[in-house]
Amino acid sequence: MTVQAVVSPLASAAAQRPKIIEAANAGGGNSADLFEHIRPSHPDFPQALEFGSTTSADVLVGTGSVSFDARLAGALGASHILVAGSDADRISVQQSLGQLVRIGRVPAGIAMLEGPASTSSALECEGEAISYVELGSVHKSETREPIVGPELFERNLIIQAREKNAHIVLPEGDDDRILQAAHQLLEQNVCRLTILGDPSAIAHRARELQLDLSGATLTDPNSGTQLEEFAQDFAELRKAKGVTLDEARETMKDISYYATMMVHKGLADGLVSGAAHTTAHTIRPSFQIIKTAPGASVVSSIFLMVMDGYLWAFGDCAVNPNPTSEQLAEIAAVSAKTAAQFGIDPKVAMLSYSTGTSGAGEDVEAVAAAVEKAKADNPDLQLDGPLQFDAAAVASVGKKKMPESDVAGKANVFIFPDLNSGNITYKAVQRTANALAVGPILQGLNKPVNDLSRGATVPDIVNTVAITAIQAG
Numbered sequence: 001m002t003v004q005a006v007v008s009p010l011a012s013a014a015a016q017r018p019k020i021i022e023a024a025n026a027g028g029g030n031s032a033d034l035f036e037h038i039r040p041s042h043p044d045f046p047q048a049l050e051f052g053s054t055t056s057a058d059v060l061v062g063t064g065s066v067s068f069d070a071r072l073a074g075a076l077g078a079s080h081i082l083v084a085g086s087d088a089d090r091i092s093v094q095q096s097l098g099q100l101v102r103i104g105r106v107p108a109g110i111a112m113l114e115g116p117a118s119t120s121s122a123l124e125c126e127g128e129a130i131s132y133v134e135l136g137s138v139h140k141s142e143t144r145e146p147i148v149g150p151e152l153f154e155r156n157l158i159i160q161a162r163e164k165n166a167h168i169v170l171p172e173g174d175d176d177r178i179l180q181a182a183h184q185l186l187e188q189n190v191c192r193l194t195i196l197g198d199p200s201a202i203a204h205r206a207r208e209l210q211l212d213l214s215g216a217t218l219t220d221p222n223s224g225t226q227l228e229e230f231a232q233d234f235a236e237l238r239k240a241k242g243v244t245l246d247e248a249r250e251t252m253k254d255i256s257y258y259a260t261m262m263v264h265k266g267l268a269d270g271l272v273s274g275a276a277h278t279t280a281h282t283i284r285p286s287f288q289i290i291k292t293a294p295g296a297s298v299v300s301s302i303f304l305m306v307m308d309g310y311l312w313a314f315g316d317c318a319v320n321p322n323p324t325s326e327q328l329a330e331i332a333a334v335s336a337k338t339a340a341q342f343g344i345d346p347k348v349a350m351l352s353y354s355t356g357t358s359g360a361g362e363d364v365e366a367v368a369a370a371v372e373k374a375k376a377d378n379p380d381l382q383l384d385g386p387l388q389f390d391a392a393a394v395a396s397v398g399k400k401k402m403p404e405s406d407v408a409g410k411a412n413v414f415i416f417p418d419l420n421s422g423n424i425t426y427k428a429v430q431r432t433a434n435a436l437a438v439g440p441i442l443q444g445l446n447k448p449v450n451d452l453s454r455g456a457t458v459p460d461i462v463n464t465v466a467i468t469a470i471q472a473g
Contacts, residue, residue, distance in 0.1 A: 004058045005081050005108075005138040006073035008066050011092035012085030013113050017061050020083055020135065023113060024059045027136025032057035043068060046151045052076045053155070058139040066096045070105035071308065074147035079108035081138050082130075086114040097130060108141060109133035148343070149308040150436035154463060156343070157438075158190055161466035164473030166191045168465050169268035171255035173197025173218070175275045176209060181461035183211040190462075191469040194268055196221050196255050221258040230261040237289060260285035263447050269472035272465050274452035279318070282451045283442065296444040298323070300331045302338055302413075303426045303439035313339040313346075313413045314429075317422035318440035318451070328370035330444075332415045333378045338443045339413050341470060349392035349411035350374070350385030351421075355401045367417050382407055389414070389425075438463050441471070448472050 009020055021031040037051045038044055043063050052060055052072060062069035066082065073080035080100075084093050093110060100107055109131050146152060172178045173195040179202065182193055192215075195202060199218035206213045221227060228249070234257070235248035243251075251257050256277065262268045274282040283299070292299060300323075302315035315335040316323065323331060328350065336346035352367040354360070367386040374383050384407035385392075391401040391408050398409020416422030430437040442450050448471035450464050 002058070002143055003052050003055065003060055003076045003078045004141045004143060005079045006052075006060045006062045006069050006076065007081045007083045007111065007135070007138060008062045008069040008096070009064045009083050010066075010096055011089035013083045013089070014064050016085065016113060019113060020061050023135040024061075024138060027134070027139060029059045029136070029139030030057050031059040031061060031139075033061045034063060035061075045071065046155070048072055049075055049151050049155060052078075066100055066107075067103060067105070070100055070103075070107065071149065074105065074308070075149055075152040077144045077146040079138065079141035079144070080105070081133060081135075081141075082107050082110045083135065084110065084112055086112060106130070111135040111138065147309050148306065148311050150306045153304075153306045153311065153436065153438075154459075157463060157466045157470070158188055161190050161469040162188070164191070164469050166269040166469035166472040167194065168192070168270045168272060168468055168472070169194045169196065169259045169262050170465070171196040171259035171271070171273050172276050173202045176205070177275055177456065177458050177461055179206055179209060179211055179213065180458045181465065182213055182216055184458070184462050185465055186213065186215040190466055193217070194219055194262070196259060221255060222253065227252055227258070230258060230265075233261065233265070234289070254285075256281055257285045257289070260289045260449065263449065264289045270448035270450070270468040272450050272452060272461070272468050275454060275456050275461065277454075279451045283449060286445055286449045290446045290449065292444050293446050296330070296334065298327045298330055299442060299444040300327075300334065301440035301442050302335050303437050304339075304342055304441065305426065305429055306436040306438065307433055311342075311344055311412065313344060314422060314426045315413070315415055316419065317416065317426045319419070319442070321419045323418070325366050325369040326373060328367065328415065328417065329374035329377060332370070332374045332383060332413075333381065334443045335413055335415060336378075336381055336383070338441060342467075344412050346382065346413045347407045347411050348374075348381060348383040348413040348415060349387045349407055350383065350415045350417075351389060351392065352386035352417060353388065354386055355388045355391040355408075356386065363417060384408060385415075387411070438467060441467055
């Protein structure tokens with residue numbers, strides 16, 4: 001069963017939730033009161049979304065906070081209906097409608113608990129005509145495409161990762177955030193985990209933090225026979241570089257090298273590190289051990305930028321300072337493939353300070369050359385440029401500046417010409433648009449290795465491990 005409608009009790013209807021359920025069920029519906037499953041005083045959106053996604057009810061009586069309920073309806077792909085007690089609540093209804101119109105969440109209709117709904121065929125509000133509906137028929141509302149926001153994206157990410165049953169190694173077992181994230185990952189059955197460090201120290205700290213890590217494998221990289229085995233393998237891999245066995249033994253004592261060798265040898269499917277180490281420390285072993293995927297000449301990254309109604313990919317914002325035109329073309333193609341793994345139908349914009357031929361200069365010409373190569377190498381890929389950001393993202397601007405383009409104004413994968421502009425932009429969007437930034441997601445390696453910011457939060461780590469599990473699958 002799919003939730004067809006979320007109804008918001010307003011004004012005098014707010015105290016009549018049982019009556020709303022009775023009226024909604026009278027037409028053959030199956031209703032549920034959201035307040036029986038979340039805290040009424042401080043409703044938690046992810047908790048409400050989880051209930052709405054798993055309930056057998058087709059109508060949810062929401063919180064009465066119209067913006068909260070509208071977001072929930074959007075995430076569930078359900079209609080949003082306002083419920084008033086009677087015509088006496090008209091002012092309250094109009095105020096709520098105005099709030100929703102201004103945030104772009106126009107409801108599907110208005111229902112009345114008392115008095116005939118036919119007193120008016122519609123209520124006008126800020127240029128929008130909102131029709132009255134029968135409460136007993138809202139269970140027959142048409143479902144819509146869910147509006148992806150941060151909470152829905154994270155929920156879908158966990159579900160997708162769980163299906164892969166991947167085995168991920170976390171080498172930073174002495175960091176509390178890693179242990180807390182591991183607890184959540186195991187609790188949600190997202191993936192299998194190996195955590196590197198002193199097993200007794202990890203277990204002791206987990207007890208102090210009241211965490212359950214019983215489902216993880218705790219491994220001391222400095223004990224047992226694997227260290228010697230890994231050293232011999234590394235010496236063989238790097239013998240052309242003059243690496244001796246003794247040097248390899250010292251190198252394998254580094255947790256990043258040890259964990260990377262686990263992935264190389266198939267003892268784990270992917271690696272996540274960087275909470276307490278630099279990006280270079282995390283990914284340098286990958287270049288030496290895992291190496292690039294067939295056909296790849298460069299390792300790059302994307303960030304998934306998630307906002308209400310928008311799911312974008314930004315690349316490369318973390319690895320390559322000044323990519324060549326050939327590298328830009330390759331980054332564009334591999335970013336499209338990575339984005340597709342996470343639900344984006346890629347339309348790739350290669351960005352510049354100029355759209356089309358409107359400007360000139362070496363930087364624009366470099367992007368134009370990258371566009372030409374990317375199109376030649378990937379003829380089926382929807383890709384265009386050079387494009388300014390507004391021409392890439394805003395339909396009206398794209399139509400005006402590049403009317404013949406299938407990408408202008410519709411882009412969802414944005415390739416920046418250099419690390420400077422990419423890193424600045426992703427952080428600006430993250431902080432000013434309240435966007436969830438997931439990444440960096442590394443791409444171009446033979447097997448998935450992903451880097452964490454040293455300022456990573458526990459949810460950041462959970463998301464990155466889920467991403468890595470999906471890549472591994």
